[in-house]
Amino acid sequence: MDAPIVVDQLHKSFGSTHALDGLDLTVEQGEVHGFLGPNGSGKSTTIRVLLGLLRPDSGRTTLLGGDPWRDAATLHRRLAYVPGDVALWPGLTGGEVIDLIGRLRGGLDEARRAELLSDFELDPRKKSRTYSKGNRQKVALVAALASTADLLILDEPTNGLDPLMEEVFQSWIHRARDEGRTVLLSSHILAEVEALCDRISIIRAGRTVQSGTLADLRHLTSTTVTAETDRPADGLSRIAGVSDLEHMDGRVTFKVDTDHLDEAIAHLSGLRIRSLQAHPPTLEELFLNQYGDRLPPQDQTPEHADGAGGGHAAGPVGRAAGATTAAAGGEATGEAAGAGRGSARGADR
Amino acid sequence: MSGLTGTGQMVRLFLRLDRIHLPVWVVAIVGIVAASASAVQGVYNTPELRAGYAATVSNSPAAIVMSGPPQGLDSVGGITVFEINLTAALGAALMAIFLTVRHTRAEEEAGRTELLRAGVLGRHAPLAAALVVVGGASLVVGLLIAGSLAGLGLPAGGSLLFGAAMACLGLVFVAVTAVAAQLTEHSRAALGMAVAVLGVSWALRSLGDVRDSAASWLSPVGWVQSVNAYGDQRWWPLLLPLALAAVLTVAAVLLTRRRDVGAGLVPTRPGAPRASRLLSSVPGLALRQQRSSLLWWAVGLFLGGLAFGSFGNEVTTMLEDNPELADMFGAAGGDDLVAGYFGLILLILALVVACFTVSSVHRLRAEESEARAELVLSTRILRRGWQLGWLAVTAGGTVLVLLATGLGVAVADTLVSGSADRFGELLGATLAYLPAVAVIGGLAAALHGWLPRLGVLSWVVLAGCFVVGWLGDLLTIPESVRDLSPFNLTPRLPLEPMGWPVVAGLTAVAALLLALAVLGLRRRDVDSA
Numbered sequence: 055m056d057a058p059i060v061v062d063q064l065h066k067s068f069g070s071t072h073a074l075d076g077l078d079l080t081v082e083q084g085e086v087h088g089f090l091g092p093n094g095s096g097k098s099t100t101i102r103v104l105l106g107l108l109r110p111d112s113g114r115t116t117l118l119g120g121d122p123w124r125d126a127a128t129l130h131r132r133l134a135y136v137p138g139d140v141a142l143w144p145g146l147t148g149g150e151v152i153d154l155i156g157r158l159r160g161g162l163d164e165a166r167r168a169e170l171l172s173d174f175e176l177d178p179r180k181k182s183r184t185y186s187k188g189n190r191q192k193v194a195l196v197a198a199l200a201s202t203a204d205l206l207i208l209d210e211p212t213n214g215l216d217p218l219m220e221e222v223f224q225s226w227i228h229r230a231r232d233e234g235r236t237v238l239l240s241s242h243i244l245a246e247v248e249a250l251c252d253r254i255s256i257i258r259a260g261r262t263v264q265s266g267t268l269a270d271l272r273h274l275t276s277t278t279v280t281a282e283t284d285r286p287a288d289g290l291s292r293i294a295g296v297s298d299l300e301h302m303d304g305r306v307t308f309k310v311d312t313d314h315l316d317e318a319i320a321h322l323s324g325l326r327i328r329s330l331q332a333h334p335p336t337l338e339e340l341f342l343n344q345y346g347d348r349l350p351p352q353d354q355t356p357e358h359a360d361g362a363g364g365g366h367a368a369g370p371v372g373r374a375a376g377a378t379t380a381a382a383g384g385e386a387t388g389e390a391a392g393a394g395r396g397s398a399r400g401a402d403r
Numbered sequence: 404m405s406g407l408t409g410t411g412q413m414v415r416l417f418l419r420l421d422r423i424h425l426p427v428w429v430v431a432i433v434g435i436v437a438a439s440a441s442a443v444q445g446v447y448n449t450p451e452l453r454a455g456y457a458a459t460v461s462n463s464p465a466a467i468v469m470s471g472p473p474q475g476l477d478s479v480g481g482i483t484v485f486e487i488n489l490t491a492a493l494g495a496a497l498m499a500i501f502l503t504v505r506h507t508r509a510e511e512e513a514g515r516t517e518l519l520r521a522g523v524l525g526r527h528a529p530l531a532a533a534l535v536v537v538g539g540a541s542l543v544v545g546l547l548i549a550g551s552l553a554g555l556g557l558p559a560g561g562s563l564l565f566g567a568a569m570a571c572l573g574l575v576f577v578a579v580t581a582v583a584a585q586l587t588e589h590s591r592a593a594l595g596m597a598v599a600v601l602g603v604s605w606a607l608r609s610l611g612d613v614r615d616s617a618a619s620w621l622s623p624v625g626w627v628q629s630v631n632a633y634g635d636q637r638w639w640p641l642l643l644p645l646a647l648a649a650v651l652t653v654a655a656v657l658l659t660r661r662r663d664v665g666a667g668l669v670p671t672r673p674g675a676p677r678a679s680r681l682l683s684s685v686p687g688l689a690l691r692q693q694r695s696s697l698l699w700w701a702v703g704l705f706l707g708g709l710a711f712g713s714f715g716n717e718v719t720t721m722l723e724d725n726p727e728l729a730d731m732f733g734a735a736g737g738d739d740l741v742a743g744y745f746g747l748i749l750l751i752l753a754l755v756v757a758c759f760t761v762s763s764v765h766r767l768r769a770e771e772s773e774a775r776a777e778l779v780l781s782t783r784i785l786r787r788g789w790q791l792g793w794l795a796v797t798a799g800g801t802v803l804v805l806l807a808t809g810l811g812v813a814v815a816d817t818l819v820s821g822s823a824d825r826f827g828e829l830l831g832a833t834l835a836y837l838p839a840v841a842v843i844g845g846l847a848a849a850l851h852g853w854l855p856r857l858g859v860l861s862w863v864v865l866a867g868c869f870v871v872g873w874l875g876d877l878l879t880i881p882e883s884v885r886d887l888s889p890f891n892l893t894p895r896l897p898l899e900p901m902g903w904p905v906v907a908g909l910t911a912v913a914a915l916l917l918a919l920a921v922l923g924l925r926r927r928d929v930d931s932a
Contacts, residue, residue, distance in 0.1 A: 105781050107929040127785050135781035141774040143692060144589075146674075146682070153678030154688060158782035179673040183588070194778070207781075 056119050057082050058205050058236045059104065064113035066099055066260075073099045075260035076113070081238050086231050088251030089240040090341060096260040097240040098138055101209050104238075105135060118205060131160050134198035138209040138240070140190040142182035148193045149178025155197040167200040173222045188214035199226050206230060206237045212246060224249055244337040256341065268337065275335045275343055276309040279318065284326035293318050409524035413532030417506050424502065425540055432494035432544055435870070437551040439487045442877050444555050447482050456482055464613045464714040465744040469751075471628050472612040472619070480557045480633025484565060486877060491565075492624055493601075495544055495573040499537055500597040503580035506533035509590035530659055534577060534652060541573025558633060565632035571644040575623045576601065578651035585658035595699060602703065606710050613714060623647060685784055685792025693763060697800045700759045701807040704752065708811020711748040712829070715741055715812075716819040739898065745812070745829060746895035750872050752808050753836035753890060754865070757843045759804050761861050763797040764847035768858050774931040786924050794848055794917070801840055809833025825897070832896030838909035839889035843868070845916030852923025855930055 059081035066074040074096045081087040091097050102108040104117055106126040115122055120129050142151050149171075156162030171178055174192045182190065191214050198206055212220050220243075227250050230237055241247050247254055248268065255265040264271055276297065281287065287306040290296050295314030300307045310318045315332075322330070335343070418425070447453045457476035460466040467473060471488040475481025507530060510516045516529055525531075549566025553559045576597065583596035604622040611619030612628075619625030626643040630636070681687040690697075767790065770776040779789055813829040847861035854860075868888040870878070875885045885891045889909050894902040 102777075102929070105777075107777060107780060107931075109926075109928055126780075127783050130781060130783045133781070135778070137774060137777055139774070141778070143688070143775060145692065146678075147676065149676040150674070150678040150682055154682045155778060155782060157678070157683045158685075158779060158784050160783055178676040181674055 056116065058118050059087075059238060060114070060116040061100065061104070062114040064100065064103065064115060065111045066096075066103060066108060067111055073260055074103070074110070074113075077257060077260055078262045078265070079255050079257075080265070081236060082253070084231065084234050084236055085252040086227060086237040086239060086250050088247035088254035089238055089257070090242065090244075090247060090254055091240075091257040092242065095258045097257065098209055099260075100257075101135075101207055101238070101240060104207060105130075132203055133205040133207055134159065134201040134203040136191075136194045136198045136206075136208045136211045138211075138213060139187075140194040142185070142190055142193060144181065144183035146182055147179055148176060148182060148185065148189070148196075151182060151193050152178065152197045152200065155194075156200060159201055159203070161202070162197070162200040163202055167196065170196040170200055170226070173226070174219060186214070188216065188219065191215060192219070195223065195226075199230070204235055206235060208237065209240045210242070211239070212241070212243060220246065244341060248337045254337075264340075271340050272334050273312050275340060276311050277315055277332055277334055278307070278309050278339075279315075279322075280305060280307045280331040281322050282306075282328040282330075283322060284328060287322065287325055290318065290321060293321060406525040406527040407531055408528060409519075409522070410528040410531045410535070413519070413524070413528050414535050417532055417536040420506075421502070421536065424505070425536075428494075428498040428502065429540060429544055429547065432491070432498060433547040433551060435874070436487045436491045436494070436548055437555075439490060439874060439877055440483045440552055440557075441555055442879065443483045443486050444479065447479055450477070453477055453479070453482065460485065463744075465747060467612050468609040468711065468714055468748075471608075474631045475634025478633045480552075480561050481631075483552065483555075483557060484632055488628065490874075491548060491569050492572055492627070493605075495541060495569045496576040496601050496624075497598075498544065499541055499573040499576035500580045500594065500601065502537045502540060503533055503577050504584060504590050504594045504597070506536065507581060508584035508587070508593045511584075512588065512590050527656055527659060530581060530655060534581060537577045538574055541577060542570045544573060545570025561633040561636060564630050564636055564638065567638075567641060568627035568630045568632065571641050571648075572623060572627045574648040575644045575651075578648040578655065581655035582651050582658065585655055585662065591696070595696075599703070602707070609710065685779065685789050686795050688779075689766075689793040689796040692766065693796060693800060697759075697803065700756075700800075700804045704756060704804055705807040705811040707755070708752060708808045708813075708833075709815040710811075711752065712812035712815030713819050715744055715816045715825075742898040745825075745832065746898040749809075749812065749829075749832055749836065750890055750893075750895065752812070753805070753833070753840060753893075754869050754872060756801065756805050756808060756836070757840045757865055757868070757890075760797060760801045760840050760844040761847045761865055763800055764794065764844050764851065764861070765858055767793050767848070767851050768855055771855065771930060776929060777931055780929060786929070787921055790848075790852075790921060790924050794844075794920075797844060798841070801844065802837065805833055805837055805840065806830075828897050835896050835901065835906060836890065836893055838906050838913060839893045841913035842889040842909050842916065845913040845920065848920035849916045849923065852920035853927070855927075 057080050059079060061077060061079040064074050064077040064079075065072070077096060077100055079087075079089070079100065089097055089100070099108065103110050103115060104122050106122040106129075109123055118129050118132055122129060142148075146154070152162075152167065156167070170176075174196060176189060176192045176196060180189075182193070185193065191211065195211055198208070212223050215223060224246065227237060227239070231252075237250075239247065239251060251268070253265070253267050254271070256263050256271075276295070282305050287301065290306065290308060291299055293310070293314060294317075295311030296308050296318060298307070298309045308318075319330075319332075447456055453476060457473065460470070460476070461473040466485075469489055470485050471492075473485065476485065510529065519529065520526070545566040545568075547566075548569055549562045552562035552565060579600050580593065580597040583593040583600075584590075586596065587593050601624075604624045607622035608619045608625035608628065611617060611622070611625055619629070623644050626640050629640045630638065681691055767776075770779075770793070776789065780786060784792075809830040809832070812833065813826045816829060817823045817826050843861065843865055846864060847858065850858050850861055868890050871880050871885040871888045872890050874880075875891070889912075892905050892909065894900065894905060
């Protein structure tokens with residue numbers, strides 16, 4: 055069977071704004087796929103295309119083997135969606151909305167509905183207009199998770215949930231994966247993505263800049279090393295792949311590409327190591343790396359990091375990072391205005 | 404920090420937010436009033452012509468219901484007031500209502516007041532600013548009306564008095580709306596309450612003026628009419644609306660003190676934990692969303708139909724009492740006069756029904772832009788099913804509201820005249836407007852399908868239909884222009900014979916517009932703006 059979601063060179067403009075500029079995304083059967091990107095990078099636009107709400111300008115989009123624009127009715131029987139900023143009918147109670155969405159989708163699992171309500175501590179008798187943002191989010195989550203859909207499309211679903219509920223959410227996503235369901239999880243909460251996702255795609259300015267497992271992506275970047283040595287830690291700058299070298303109070307901190315880690319440590323041991331800390335890049339560092347904010351762009355060009363071998367997922371990191379400053383400002387507001395989400399909503403902001 | 408801290412900034416904010424709204428309201432009201440007034444000038448130049456006019460309208464309950472008390476008609480000014488009173492008074496009151504809700508409860512419901520109140524802003528500042536801005540707009544409307552009447556050569560004192568009366572009416576409805584906005588959590592309900600007060604005020608003064616009773620003095624509209632601007636020129640009745648506005652403003656302030664931001668005075672009760680069977684489909688959802696507003700429209704228009712329908716028989720009575728007038732109509736006969744009366748009021752009532760239809764169609768847009776449609780369309784519901792499901796409820800609701808209107812008219816006429824002769828005729832005459840209403844609804848749906856951001860155009864078209872239907876004679880709008888309105892095309896039963904081809908043609912246009920609407924929505928992006 056084909057992957058549930060295959061997006062290939064997707065383009066979508068709103069007026070003069072290119073919200074999606076050749077985006078690629080492959081989500082494999084049964085995986086939890088993290089969809090990462092800063093505000094306005096095109097995550098919600100991609101999801102709306104997948105739902106058949108927006109008509110793409112060009113590119114191929116396959117959802118559960120069908121065309122999201124043409125085959126919406128049949129495809130939507132098999133998916134459940136949680137919007138980033140849930141808008142509900144103010145006069146309906148949470149319980150009514152859950153039932154309504156469930157029935158329109160073609161039924162929900164009663165036992166699961168009850169369990170979800172108690173896990174998320176949601177009072178189904180309150181009118182939607184009295185719900186806080188987090189509670190509206192819970193209503194949509196309960197409606198989606200109580201369904202029997204094969205594919206869950208979640209657009210920043212934990213926006214507004216407190217940490218306890220975040221944990222409940224994570225346990226339900228684990229359960230969904232154990233049941234063999236596929237999840238597309240758009241998020242910018244990196245800890246959540248790190249805890250839940252099998253693979254991730256990082257996008258910016260409507261383009262996929264990296265895709266793969268967390269381990270794959272880590273391999274492409276550098277490890278941070280902090281060491282105290284008896285002898286002054288000179289000569290490190292001569293080692294290939296070392297960057298961000300800093301000396302302070304007899305300690306040295308630097309970053310080194312994974313490929314040159316061994317060399318760097320060997321050099322340090324020649325200087326008599328007294329203490330050593332090394333940690334792999336956090337997802338946050340990976341993420342920032344893509345946006346060139348704090349970390350310098352890497353000059354290596356990775357192979358396609360798409361674990362599934364699906365092809366186009368990864369672009370050259372250096373080029374993408376280099377382009378950041380030029381495009382970031384314009385595009386953040388651009389997508390919002392183009393996708394037409396007014397100030398009251400801001401799924402992606 | 405006093406309760407009024409920050410009122411100045413709020414006033415500036417509201418003026419900024421209203422930089423389009425306010426001028427449009429003011430220019431539209433003053434423009435239509437001035438154009439209508441200008442059309443009257445130079446027509447009734449001799450005392451004989453004025454006497455003829457006075458004789459005609461004084462004996463026409465329809466004219467009195469729509470226009471006001473027949474007073475001061477021996478002067479051109481008095482005739483001008485009679486012709487412009489409806490537009491000026493309703494315009495001033497509706498502007499006050501809509502703009503006040505917009506700046507009080509609508510802001511609060513949207514959660515923006517909360518944001519502002521968290522800053523350095525007194526508890527009463529938002530309300531005070533709304534009163535200042537909308538009250539100020541009412542004064543501007545009054546001044547401009549006075550100026551344009553004086554500019555047409557009418558006596559300056561009377562013109563100023565009429566303008567002041569309209570401004571005072573505006574102030575009353577600013578205050579009425581300010582109270583309504585404290586009572587309920589929803590801007591729609593606040594709007595409904597204030598409009599209902601206006602409707603009751605209008606009905607009371609109609610009753611009082613037609614029957615020459617004191618009922619007019621129970622109505623703010625009656626108060627401001629009693630100034631008789633170009634006749635006796637009484638200023639003192641304006642103290643009544645000013646006093647009422649002051650009392651209601653104090654009430655609104657006291658109510659603000661008693662409640663939390665965002666809350667109404669009536670706390671929300673817990674609802675059902677499970678959905679009823681109704682909430683299983685798009686039409687069910689649409690019906691659930693609209694059932695209370697549908698009920699209010701039906702009840703309101705039934706009562707409106709009763710009120711207007713009960714005057715039909717007065718036309719007959721008047722002719723019996725006044726053989727000379729009956730002679731004047733000669734061969735045309737009294738029946739035609741009655742039929743003409745019903746033809747006119749049914750046209751107006753049908754236009755009001757169309758307001759329900761257009762606002763119901765516009766809910767599609769609200770569902771879409773407030774992103775609720777997105778949730779529905781992520782299920783197995785297709786765009787077409789979503790759209791037609793909502794529109795089916797709109798269509799059913801329109802039939803129901805139109806039927807209620809016709810029943811009101813027919814029941815009242817039967818009760819008053821003591822015979823059911825005209826019952827079927829009047830009901831049928833009302834339903835004959837269904838295709839015309841459907842054309843306007845279809846236009847609103849087609850605009851939503853193709854140009855969702857220009858939905859307001861359907862209101863503009865409806866306002867145009869009102870102008871040519873109600874003011875067409877006065878403004879001497881050419882027949883060819885009037886026939887652009889589906890309401891003017893519809894045969895004016897029972898005066899005119901039924902024209903099946905026209906009605907069938909309008910139905911076909913409505914169906915075409917609906918097909919266009921489906922086609923448009925199928926092609927475009929769902930726009931959650």
